[in-house]
Amino acid sequence: MSPRMAKALVHGLLIGGALVAIFPLLWMLAVSFMRPGEAGSLPPPLWPAHPTWNNYEVLFLRAGVGHYLFNSFAIATAITVLSLAFNLMAGYAFAKLRFAGRERLFQLMLGMLVIPAQVAMMPLFLMLKYLHLVNSYAAVIMPAMATAFGVFLVRQYARGIPDELLEAARIDGASEWRIFARIVLPLLKPIMVTLAIFTFLTAWNDFMWPLIALTGQEHYTLPLGLASLAREHAQDSELMMAGSVVTVVPVLALFLAMQRYYIEGLLMGSVKG
Amino acid sequence: MNRQHAAWWFLTPALLVLGIFFLLPVIAALGLSLTDYDLYALADIRHLRFVALGNYWDLLHQRKFWSALGHTFYFVLVGVPLSIAVSLCAALLLNSPLVRFKTFFRTALFAPVVTTVVAVAVVWRYIFNTKYGWLNYVLGLVGIHPVDWLGDPHWAMPSIILFAVWKNFGYNMIIFLAGLQAIPRDLYEAARIDGASAWQQFRHITLPMLGPTLLMVAILTVSGYFQLFAEPYVMTEGGPLQSTTSVLYLMYNEGFKWWNFGSASAVAFLLFVIMFVVTALMLRIGRRGEAA
Numbered sequence: 001m002s003p004r005m006a007k008a009l010v011h012g013l014l015i016g017g018a019l020v021a022i023f024p025l026l027w028m029l030a031v032s033f034m035r036p037g038e039a040g041s042l043p044p045p046l047w048p049a050h051p052t053w054n055n056y057e058v059l060f061l062r063a064g065v066g067h068y069l070f071n072s073f074a075i076a077t078a079i080t081v082l083s084l085a086f087n088l089m090a091g092y093a094f095a096k097l098r099f100a101g102r103e104r105l106f107q108l109m110l111g112m113l114v115i116p117a118q119v120a121m122m123p124l125f126l127m128l129k130y131l132h133l134v135n136s137y138a139a140v141i142m143p144a145m146a147t148a149f150g151v152f153l154v155r156q157y158a159r160g161i162p163d164e165l166l167e168a169a170r171i172d173g174a175s176e177w178r179i180f181a182r183i184v185l186p187l188l189k190p191i192m193v194t195l196a197i198f199t200f201l202t203a204w205n206d207f208m209w210p211l212i213a214l215t216g217q218e219h220y221t222l223p224l225g226l227a228s229l230a231r232e233h234a235q236d237s238e239l240m241m242a243g244s245v246v247t248v249v250p251v252l253a254l255f256l257a258m259q260r261y262y263i264e265g266l267l268m269g270s271v272k273g
Numbered sequence: 274m275n276r277q278h279a280a281w282w283f284l285t286p287a288l289l290v291l292g293i294f295f296l297l298p299v300i301a302a303l304g305l306s307l308t309d310y311d312l313y314a315l316a317d318i319r320h321l322r323f324v325a326l327g328n329y330w331d332l333l334h335q336r337k338f339w340s341a342l343g344h345t346f347y348f349v350l351v352g353v354p355l356s357i358a359v360s361l362c363a364a365l366l367l368n369s370p371l372v373r374f375k376t377f378f379r380t381a382l383f384a385p386v387v388t389t390v391v392a393v394a395v396v397w398r399y400i401f402n403t404k405y406g407w408l409n410y411v412l413g414l415v416g417i418h419p420v421d422w423l424g425d426p427h428w429a430m431p432s433i434i435l436f437a438v439w440k441n442f443g444y445n446m447i448i449f450l451a452g453l454q455a456i457p458r459d460l461y462e463a464a465r466i467d468g469a470s471a472w473q474q475f476r477h478i479t480l481p482m483l484g485p486t487l488l489m490v491a492i493l494t495v496s497g498y499f500q501l502f503a504e505p506y507v508m509t510e511g512g513p514l515q516s517t518t519s520v521l522y523l524m525y526n527e528g529f530k531w532w533n534f535g536s537a538s539a540v541a542f543l544l545f546v547i548m549f550v551v552t553a554l555m556l557r558i559g560r561r562g563e564a565a
Binding site for chain 1: 299372
């Protein structure tokens with residue numbers, strides 16, 4: 001094969017692949033601006049004949065999607081902020097502070113990564129029920145306030161902080177808390193950004209636990225609201241597409257803006273094996 | 274405040290969260306799976322009885338458990354190799370020195386990974402639509418008769434696999450890409466001088482050098498795919514004829530539809546044990562393959 005043909009072939013395959021990857025997303029966007037029933041014709045239309053915001057109006061004014069959007073933002077933000085704080089503190093302690101039982105405790109935490117989260121769901125639900133917390137934001141936020149994976153990620157990164165830096169601060173009489181806030185946190189900034197994006201995306205996209213823990217529509221997140229709308233309005237494809245757009249666009253935008261950090265985090269997380 | 278003390282202050286919040294909301298429930302789930310906790314016990318705890326391994330015994334004698342397990346294995350056995358093959362092909366293409374606009378292609382191929390499963394599952398439901406869906410339309414152009422993708426028990430699981438591959442391949446693609454970039458260039462240089470073809474280079478340099486990455490990716494993907502739930506929940510509701518009811522879907526139904534928490538916990542533990550055995554076996558076989 002000549003180099004020019006090879007080049008054309010590689011690009012042809014990549015363009016084809018990229019098209020398959022993003023076609024459903026572009027089509028979703030196009031259909032969301034179509035009038036009711038317009039997508040149900042042959043051949044399937046690629047472009048709205050008369051673009052309209054009507055579907056979005058219906059979603060926000062009548063289907064309560066604005067409320068789901070707010071819930072999703074509130075829950076994902078709370079989880080991100082809290083778990084970031086707790087994971088950073090614990091990850092730093094595992095990496096840089098000496099205490100009795102450190103290795104064993106860390107091993108225990110790594111062991112937890114093997115257990116699928118669903119095993120815990122039944123007792124967790126009962127626990128929250130006895131605490132009268134089922135169907136509250138807290139039911140979704142509290143179990144996500146720290147993750148073994150996040151602690152692990154921070155620990156790996158924090159191990160790169162030179163001990164001399166911390167020792168020097170201790171000799172100057174700085175308290176452990178001050179050392180953490182003034183010296184360690186600025187050095188952990190890259191992993192903070194990475195972990196924050198990861199956590200936010202995971203919380204936003206999460207489905208099974210919110211489905212179990214949030215029983216009333218007033219607390220639904222977007223994926224829950226969308227899944228329940230999809231069961232009621234299966235025929236209204238244009239409306240459902242608009243709902244999908246509202247759900248996907250925030251996370252897609254976050255990813256596009258912070259792509260570098262996300263990819264780095266993905267690669268760091270995958271070397272855990 | 275000495276350093277030992279400080280360490281515990283830093284650790285306590287995370288350890289409390291993980292202990293109370295994960296470790297404790299996992300241990301409790303083991304206990305729960307040995308009881309007949311159901312709707313009556315939920316109303317009044319005095320109805321609770323210890324049944325030892327009764328739930329496990331019942332499940333292993335029920336067709337619905339074996340068929341859910343069968344569907345899950347179908348999804349894993351077909352879905353994982355397919356996902357990994359697509360990821361590897363995409364990574365090989367992206368890694369080619371001939372490629373221009375590499376960042377653009379990488380972003381486009383990766384985009385489905387960050388989308389919300391529920392939202393894109395809704396989109397794919399319309400792509401799979403028998404009458405107006407794009408898939409049947411495109412197949413119709415080459416003379417293939419329309420398929421009832423999500424409504425035919427034989428096609429529902431393949432459709433979900435197709436969707437899962439589309440949604441997930443970008444993740445492993447990135448990992449493979451990093452693995453490929455870590456292979457020293459001079460290996461290929463030497464092979465070319467020796468007259469090795471592109472396929473021989475792939476077979477004798479790329480694949481062996483990628484071995485550890487491949488093993489890790491396979492294990493992570495297998496454990497991810499065993500946890501199939503949202504896709505059938507949104508696209509098929511476990512049907513048609515239960516053909517897409519996975520083990521986790523069964524657990525969800527047992528636990529949160531019929532409130533049989535004892536039985537649901539047993540389902541969860543069986544899935545855990547199966548996942549553990551399968552991934553441990555993969556690790557052993559993989560390690561042996563590397564040593565040889």
